[in-house]
Amino acid sequence: xxxxxxxxxxxxxxxxxxxxxxxxxxxxxxxxxxxxxxxxxxxxxxxxxxxxxxxxxxxxxxxxxxxxxxxxxxxxxxxxxxxxxxxxxxxxxxxxxxxxxxxxxxxxxxxxxxxxxxxxxxxxxxxxxxxxxxxxxxxxxxxxxxxxxxxxxxxxxxxxxxxxxxxxxxxxxxxxxxxxxxxxxxxxxxxxxxxxxxxxxxxxxxxxxxxxxxxxxxxxxxxxxxxxxxxxxxxxxxxxxxxxxxxxxxxxxxxxxxxxxxxxxxxxxxxxxxxxxxxxxxxxxxxxxxxxxxxxxxxxxxxxxxxxxxxx
Amino acid sequence: xxxxxxxxxxxxxxxxxxxxxxxxxxxxxxxxxxxxxxxxxxxxxxxxxxxxxxxxxxxxxxxxxxxxxxxxxxxxxxxxxxxxxxxxxxxxxxxxxxxxxxxxxxxxxxxxxxxxxxxxxxxxxxxxxxxxxxxxxxxxxxxxxxxxxxxxxxxxxxxxxxxxxxxxxxxxxxxxxxxxxxxxxxxxxxxxxxxxxxxxxxxxxxxxxxxxxxxxxxxxxxxxxxxxxxxxxxxxxxxxxxxxxxxxxxxxxxxxxxxxxxxxxxxxxxxxxxxxxxxxxxxxxxxxxxxxxxxxxxxxxxxxxxxxxxxx
Numbered sequence: 001x002x003x004x005x006x007x008x009x010x011x012x013x014x015x016x017x018x019x020x021x022x023x024x025x026x027x028x029x030x031x032x033x034x035x036x037x038x039x040x041x042x043x044x045x046x047x048x049x050x051x052x053x054x055x056x057x058x059x060x061x062x063x064x065x066x067x068x069x070x071x072x073x074x075x076x077x078x079x080x081x082x083x084x085x086x087x088x089x090x091x092x093x094x095x096x097x098x099x100x101x102x103x104x105x106x107x108x109x110x111x112x113x114x115x116x117x118x119x120x121x122x123x124x125x126x127x128x129x130x131x132x133x134x135x136x137x138x139x140x141x142x143x144x145x146x147x148x149x150x151x152x153x154x155x156x157x158x159x160x161x162x163x164x165x166x167x168x169x170x171x172x173x174x175x176x177x178x179x180x181x182x183x184x185x186x187x188x189x190x191x192x193x194x195x196x197x198x199x200x201x202x203x204x205x206x207x208x209x210x211x212x213x214x215x216x217x218x219x220x221x222x223x224x225x226x227x228x229x230x231x232x233x234x235x236x237x238x239x240x241x242x243x244x245x246x247x248x249x250x251x252x253x254x255x256x257x258x259x260x261x262x263x264x265x266x267x268x269x270x271x272x273x274x275x276x277x278x279x280x281x282x283x284x285x286x287x288x289x290x291x292x293x294x295x296x297x298x299x300x301x302x303x304x305x306x307x308x309x310x311x312x
Numbered sequence: 313x314x315x316x317x318x319x320x321x322x323x324x325x326x327x328x329x330x331x332x333x334x335x336x337x338x339x340x341x342x343x344x345x346x347x348x349x350x351x352x353x354x355x356x357x358x359x360x361x362x363x364x365x366x367x368x369x370x371x372x373x374x375x376x377x378x379x380x381x382x383x384x385x386x387x388x389x390x391x392x393x394x395x396x397x398x399x400x401x402x403x404x405x406x407x408x409x410x411x412x413x414x415x416x417x418x419x420x421x422x423x424x425x426x427x428x429x430x431x432x433x434x435x436x437x438x439x440x441x442x443x444x445x446x447x448x449x450x451x452x453x454x455x456x457x458x459x460x461x462x463x464x465x466x467x468x469x470x471x472x473x474x475x476x477x478x479x480x481x482x483x484x485x486x487x488x489x490x491x492x493x494x495x496x497x498x499x500x501x502x503x504x505x506x507x508x509x510x511x512x513x514x515x516x517x518x519x520x521x522x523x524x525x526x527x528x529x530x531x532x533x534x535x536x537x538x539x540x541x542x543x544x545x546x547x548x549x550x551x552x553x554x555x556x557x558x559x560x561x562x563x564x565x566x567x568x569x570x571x572x573x574x575x576x577x578x579x580x581x582x583x584x585x586x587x588x589x590x591x592x593x594x595x596x597x598x599x600x601x602x603x604x605x606x607x608x609x610x611x612x613x614x615x616x617x618x619x620x621x622x623x624x
Contacts, residue, residue, distance in 0.1 A: 013389075013392055014354075014389045014392055014393065015352075015354065015355050015385070015389075016355065016358055017355055017358055017359050039351060039352060039354075039355075039382070039385045040327075040351060040352045040355065042326075042327065042351075043327050043328065043329055043352065046328055046329055047329050063414075063417040063418050064418050065384060065385055065388045065414070065418060069381075069384060069385045069388075070351070072377060072381060073327070073351045073377055073381045076377045076381075077325075077326045077327075080325055080326055081326065094413075094416070094417040095417065097413055097417075098413050098414055098417055101406075101409055101410050101413050102375075102377070102410055104406070105375040105406035105407065105409075105410055106375050106376050106377060106456060107455075107456050143419075144418060144419050
């Protein structure tokens with residue numbers, strides 16, 4: 001099991017030599033989910049030695065360029081490098097035309113199937129689900145339509161204590177029942193108590209990604225108790241008026257959301273370039289929500305380690 | 313007077329951490345012309361401290377992403393940074409929709425006038441002309457419609473020897489005639505010979521940019537005697553079959569064009585990533601055209617210095 005988040009870029013608006021636009025890679029058990037894709041994301045993936053051919057699902061929050069201008073280049077490079085397997089993109093509908101117009105301009109017919117999944121404007125739905133993970137959109141409040149995402153592992157089944165299988169002579173066809181937490185009865189009539197042969201599974205992780213947005217208390221109930229919340233904090237508390245006007249949040253607004261939602265850890269990012277000292281932003285947030293961290297390009301957050309070291 | 317070319321990127325297809333896609337900046341007397349605009353060009357401009365707000369004209373050779381995926385980000389950043397002055401884009405028609413679809417997706421109405429100038433499919437025309445410079449397209453032979461560009465300074469007028477103006481008591485209204493190379497007659501009947509009061513102007517520079525293209529002998533007459541030719545050499549001579557199939561040239565094909573056209577200097581670039589030793593590419597080209605140079609990111613070619621140091 002693994003659940004790791006890599007920050008590929010965490011700056012807003014205009015990229016510079018050392019400031020990359022928004023992109024994150026979430027690794028859930030070696031399945032890779034890209035979240036937003038600012039210009040040059042494909043190079044950032046290379047920089048951190050993350051194979052972009054392993055990404056099968058890309059989630060785009062909204063269609064401001066700092067969140068998606070790197071997507072067409074990434075898709076094109078996947079194609080040029082011979083990708084054959086499916087790629088799924090989850091975004092607002094306008095992106096579909098943006099991609100198609102550019103593929104058409106270069107007369108490119110992709111070698112691989114590209115599936116476009118539209119994020120609804122005014123509805124929160126399950127965008128992706130398999131046996132271990134579910135991803136939903138969260139309606140945010142920005143200057144254009146914008147979605148957050150919540151990645152929730154599905155509750156794991158109980159783990160079998162292998163040494164007990166032999167001891168109690170449990171046939172393999174009984175294992176699914178045991179993993180669901182049920183007691184079983186063997187053919188010889190003997191009852192096996194679940195607690196004797198299974199152990200608790202790893203706790204399911206959850207991650208909420210909320211950028212770009214004004215302070216939006218509606219999201220609190222949707223992200224309640226998540227392990228980690230990434231929430232934009234483009235502005236300092238003192239610039240709250242600009243934040244509101246431009247559809248963004250301040251440090252303290254991000255912290256208030258984290259506090260109300262009882263998340264375990266808050267990561268802030270999407271910094272405006274007007275702030276040269278990001279620690280000041282961090283301090284502001286910490287006044288309200290102590291367990292705040294600054295997003296930093298290249299950071300890897302290993303959810304497993306966080307629990308083991310008990311530092312969430 | 314200045315005439316300088318900066319190489320912002322000279323690699324083909326897929327960008328990596330140290331290999332930027334194609335983009336060049338031509339400075340003609342402090343007017344800046346961007347030629348192609350691969351992903352991340354805006355950051356490359358920043359890296360070399362070239363203000364992108366000074367660029368008023370952008371020429372896009374063709375609509376493969378490695379030549380234009382950075383354009384929408386550059387336009388957006390110009391907008392976000394408050395640009396008010398005109399921007400002119402010269403490209404094939406499909407790019408207009410690519411730009412419009414993306415501006416529309418982000419609900420962006422640019423603060424500045426954006427003029428789109430269509431490069432014709434099958435005609436070579438003057439794309440840009442003012443009192444000192446003329447830019448024309450050159451039809452190339454690639455897998456999709458593709459244009460080279462030739463930047464020609466217009467022949468400069470003769471320079472006035474300022475000290476002679478006073479000596480011969482020449483009125484200002486006679487200066488235009490003198491700059492055209494004519495003798496003049498003063499009101500007192502005295503004839504002033506042009507050669508006594510003027511000197512030769514700086515030679516007009518010319519630069520031809522030809523990428524992406526197969527070997528295409530048609531271009532020779534159009535780029536005859538230019539000072540500098542940038543010609544793609546994506547492949548080594550030994551890979552000539554792949555070059556032809558993919559619509560590209562080899563080192564020796566680029567050199568043959570340079571030789572036939574009697575250009576003074578050849579710069580090759582747009583290297584395939586299969587070659588780790590670019591010097592081998594250089595050597596191949598030099599076998600046919602000695603005055604070949606490798607394009608290298610960050611290189612600045614000052615046409616004035618080239619003449620002074622007599623090394624073209």
